Amino acid sequence: MTILNNAILDGNRSVTLQLFPPSSPAAAAPDRGVPGTSATLTIVDDDTAGVIKLSSAAYSGAEGTSVVVTILRAPATAGASLGGNVSVEYFTSNNASAIGGVDYTVTSGTVTFSGTETTKAVSIR
Numbered sequence: 001m002t003i004l005n006n007a008i009l010d011g012n013r014s015v016t017l018q019l020f021p022p023s024s025p026a027a028a029a030p031d032r033g034v035p036g037t038s039a040t041l042t043i044v045d046d047d048t049a050g051v052i053k054l055s056s057a058a059y060s061g062a063e064g065t066s067v068v069v070t071i072l073r074a075p076a077t078a079g080a081s082l083g084g085n086v087s088v089e090y091f092t093s094n095n096a097s098a099i100g101g102v103d104y105t106v107t108s109g110t111v112t113f114s115g116t117e118t119t120k121a122v123s124i125r
């Protein structure tokens with residue numbers, strides 16, 4: 001039995017392995033439900049979302065230009081592996097001195113890190 005390596009953060013899953021009664025009546029094996037005729041296989045999820053964060057606490061750009069903001073994905077703990085698809089929403093927030101629509105273009109969206117991707121860039125104008 002081959003366990004597929006999906007890229008979904010789906011946690012551990014299980015599947016039941018079941019023996020059917022033998023087709024030959026001469027073979028004396030128990031029917032289903034008898035101990036020894038079934039077992040549970042646990043499929044261990046190797047995908048971890050990691051931690052999503054901005055590459056910097058501060059960016060700067062002159063009027064009339066675009067600023068590229070980098071969003072990073074890193075393992076939550078050293079040595080952990082990344083996997084699975086992770087989406088994060090972003091938006092510009094009107095809680096500083098600049099005014100959306102006057103000083104910059106109000107921006108929002110979603111970025112999706114696929115598989116082991118660690119970097120995404122969004123543009124703020």
Ligand SMILES: [Ca+2]
Pocket residue numbers: 006007008009010011045046047084
């Ligand atoms: Ca998985």
